[in-house]
Amino acid sequence: MILKLMKKEWKELIKTGKIYALLFPFLFFSILSPVIAKFTPEIIKSLTSTQDMQGIIIKIPPPTWKDAFLQFFKNLNQIVFLVIAIVFLGSISEEKNKGTAAIMVTLGIDRKEWVIAKFLFQVLVVFSLIFLSYILCVYYTYFLFSEVGIYETIASTFLYLVYIFFILSLCIFSSSIGNNMLQSVGIFFAIFVLFTLFSIFPNLEPYNPLTLSSLQNQWIVKGVIWKDAIENISTVIIYSVILITLGIIYFEQQEL
Amino acid sequence: MNVIETYNLCKYYKEKRAVDNLNLGVPEGVIFGYLGPNGAGKTTTIRLLLNLAKPTSGYAVVLGENITKSRKYLKKVGFLPDVPNFYNYFTAREYLELLSEIIKVDKKRVDEVLEIVGLKSEKKRIGTFSRGMKQRLGIAQALLSDPQILILDEPASALDPQGRKEVLDLIASLRGEKTVFFSTHILSDVERICDRVGILKEGKLILNDTIDNLKKRFSKRILHIEVNNPQKLFEKLKKENWIESISFSDKNALLIRVKEIQRAQREIPRIIVEEDILIDRFEFLEPTLEDIFFEVIS
Numbered sequence: 346m347i348l349k350l351m352k353k354e355w356k357e358l359i360k361t362g363k364i365y366a367l368l369f370p371f372l373f374f375s376i377l378s379p380v381i382a383k384f385t386p387e388i389i390k391s392l393t394s395t396q397d398m399q400g401i402i403i404k405i406p407p408p409t410w411k412d413a414f415l416q417f418f419k420n421l422n423q424i425v426f427l428v429i430a431i432v433f434l435g436s437i438s439e440e441k442n443k444g445t446a447a448i449m450v451t452l453g454i455d456r457k458e459w460v461i462a463k464f465l466f467q468v469l470v471v472f473s474l475i476f477l478s479y480i481l482c483v484y485y486t487y488f489l490f491s492e493v494g495i496y497e498t499i500a501s502t503f504l505y506l507v508y509i510f511f512i513l514s515l516c517i518f519s520s521s522i523g524n525n526m527l528q529s530v531g532i533f534f535a536i537f538v539l540f541t542l543f544s545i546f547p548n549l550e551p552y553n554p555l556t557l558s559s560l561q562n563q564w565i566v567k568g569v570i571w572k573d574a575i576e577n578i579s580t581v582i583i584y585s586v587i588l589i590t591l592g593i594i595y596f597e598q599q600e601l
Numbered sequence: 602m603n604v605i606e607t608y609n610l611c612k613y614y615k616e617k618r619a620v621d622n623l624n625l626g627v628p629e630g631v632i633f634g635y636l637g638p639n640g641a642g643k644t645t646t647i648r649l650l651l652n653l654a655k656p657t658s659g660y661a662v663v664l665g666e667n668i669t670k671s672r673k674y675l676k677k678v679g680f681l682p683d684v685p686n687f688y689n690y691f692t693a694r695e696y697l698e699l700l701s702e703i704i705k706v707d708k709k710r711v712d713e714v715l716e717i718v719g720l721k722s723e724k725k726r727i728g729t730f731s732r733g734m735k736q737r738l739g740i741a742q743a744l745l746s747d748p749q750i751l752i753l754d755e756p757a758s759a760l761d762p763q764g765r766k767e768v769l770d771l772i773a774s775l776r777g778e779k780t781v782f783f784s785t786h787i788l789s790d791v792e793r794i795c796d797r798v799g800i801l802k803e804g805k806l807i808l809n810d811t812i813d814n815l816k817k818r819f820s821k822r823i824l825h826i827e828v829n830n831p832q833k834l835f836e837k838l839k840k841e842n843w844i845e846s847i848s849f850s851d852k853n854a855l856l857i858r859v860k861e862i863q864r865a866q867r868e869i870p871r872i873i874v875e876e877d878i879l880i881d882r883f884e885f886l887e888p889t890l891e892d893i894f895f896e897v898i899s
């Protein structure tokens with residue numbers, strides 16, 4: 346049943362055109378990030394040479410593949426993150442709001458399986474897109490810089506996958522609790538902001554999912570140190586499992 | 602055997618008693634009309650029966666399963682919500698085919714149910730459907746798994762006269778084969794196809810019986826009398842305490858509701874003779890469901 350439910354989600358993603366809302370940002374930033382990294386210094390240089398800033402000497406080190414991937418993760422963490430949240434935050438709550446969730450559960454579809462199918466589907470889609478973006482970004486980076494650190498980029502992308510896994514479970518949780526898209530958005534950002542506030546306390550770092558983003562950058566710049574991330578990865582996975590479980594339990598009990 | 606039974610079923614919203622101590626039994630194979638004015642608690646009862654809402658207290662047994670403990674029975678129940686909504690981006694066929702895969706029903710069944718509700722050649726997306734078309738699709742969906750019980754919340758409310766007749770005929774054709782529990786405001790529909798009715802008022806079941814029994818219970822309490830001088834008879838009768846109400850139904854005729862049928866049978870002819878009135882017609886009327894409905898809810 347879970348597979349068939351996932352197929353329904355897939356067809357819906359295509360029919361509603363939401364697939365493009367996901368696909369384009371991923372494609373766009375995986376290609377654009379290396380390009381931006383390559384040409385930003387040159388653009389700045391050309392600006393300073395044409396205008397009345399000629400006296401000022403700006404020293405910019407020549408960009409490397411590292412800059413390309415720093416750009417890549419910056420964009421994934423900002424814009425793509427937002428797109429994911431917007432596309433998936435209504436997945437349960439809007440079905441509750443419109444009454445389609447009621448129809449599905451009265452057909453005898455197990456509520457638990459219904460939620461799990463949604464989550465697995467979202468993980469599958471987003472992970473595939475991240476995989477695709479990674480390949481593209483590596484390709485263009487190599488094309489522009491003639492070198493790329495495969496090990497570092499794979500390790501950092503892995504951290505990103507863990508992070509997105511957490512974000513998707515937070516989406517499912519918020520969507521299960523909220524009764525419409527707006528409420529879910531509110532719950533989602535409230536929790537997200539809470540974690541952002543946690544970043545103020547350095548000793549909470551290992552327990553904060555957002556630390557994963559800064560680790561990504563560190564690994565790209567300074568090299569991979571797994572020891573730094575183990576604790577963080579485990580806690581983030583535990584958070585995700587808790588969020589999913591709570592989301593399911595809540596949905597099981599809920600009146601539709 | 603009852604396929605639906607409720608035991609002191611209650612659903613309270615804050616101070617509002619939407620369903621109050623409901624004890625209802627629906628025998629297998631009957632067409633059950635669930636009646637009541639707006640806000641009586643019909644939809645709430647249906648939502649409780651389908652596990653969409655949780656009872657405040659009490660419970661129900663559907664097809665032998667306690668619905669507060671198990672949800673397996675839902676596979677054997679078809680449901681049409683009062684305001685049906687679907688995934689708008691699909692066509693009716695795509696939608697039902699997807700459902701049939703999920704609930705493991707043969708795809709051929711999709712053609713059958715689309716044929717039944719007259720949407721077979723409809724190629725538009727569901728989002729562009731009119732309310733009536735959505736209601737038809739909802740009925741198709743309820744029939745998809747060939748369930749033992751159909752629970753329909755106002756199945757004909759958005760349909761045109763033709764569509765309403767078709768749906769009622771369809772429900773009538775299921776008699777004996779499936780149990781149909783449907784809520785409605787339209788009394789003539791109930792009278793046409795139902796075996797049993799339950800009347801709900803402010804969350805309480807005030808009546809639950811077969812239509813035949815109801816008619817027997819309430820008949821012979823309405824009298825239609827035609828005389829040459831209705832005014833005189835009217836003046837005489839309106840003082841009597843065994844009369845409930847009396848009105849002119851047309852120029853020469855009186856419509857009289859009586860409390861005690863035997864006194865009416867004895868007294869009215871006596872008054873007519875005493876007052877030297879000429880009688881044209883003296884008839885006990887068969888009450889319509891409408892009469893009964895208004896009598897019990899007032």
Ligand SMILES: Nc1ncnc2c1ncn2[C@@H]1O[C@H](COP(=O)(O)OP(=O)(O)OP(=O)(O)O)[C@@H](O)[C@H]1O
Binds near residue numbers: 617618619638642683
């Ligand atoms: N979720 C809810 N929260 C608060 N009150 C509710 C809720 N659902 C229903 N009610 C109240 O319960 C009562 C019964 O509502 P219900 O929808 O069951 O009536 P109904 O018989 O189906 O009416 P209609 O004929 O208009 O469809 C109403 O007074 C309604 O306001």
Ligand SMILES: [Mg+2]
Binds near residue numbers: 644683754
């Ligand atoms: Mg209703």
